Amino acid sequence: MATDILTLSADTLRRVGDARHELSARLAVWGCGRVSDSLVVFSELVTNAVVHAGGARRIVVVHEGRTLRFEVHDDTHSIPAVRGSDRAPGGFGLRIVAQLSDSWGFEQSATGKVVWSNLDCSDGDQA
Secondary structure, eight states, rough: OEEEEEEEESSSSHHHHHHHHHHHHHHHHHHHHHHHHHHHHHHHHHHHHHHHHHHHEEEEEEEEEEEEEEEEEEEEOOOOOOOOOOOOOSSOHHHHHHHOOOOEEEEEEESSEEEEEEESSSOOOOO
16 A cells, blocks of 8 residues: 655645645545545644644645545644634634544644644545
C-alpha cells in the first residue's frame, strides 16, 4: 500500500485558499471520495491556525490506502477548544471537524502544537 504525502504552509487567509486548491488537485489524483468533506475539514484546521496561531507553519496531508490524515503545525501551545452553542457568531470550526472526521485531536510539540484529523476517503461525494 503506497503512501503519498503533500506538504504545504499557509500564513494568511489567502494562502489558505491556495493550499486548499493544491489539496483539491491532489485529491483528484489520489482518487479520494468525500472530497467536499475533506476540503471542509482541511480549511477549518488551516484557517484556525492562521486566525488563532499566526499561521500554519507546516501542513502535512498523508494519503495511505483509504485514510486521509491532515496535520496542521503551528507555533503556539494554546489548546484548541470546541465552542459551546452560545449564539456567538463563528466558532464552530472544530465542531465541523469533529462531525466530519473519523478522529481528530492535537499534540503539543517543542515549538507549538499539531492539530490532526483522520478521514476515510474511500467513498462519498466526488465533488
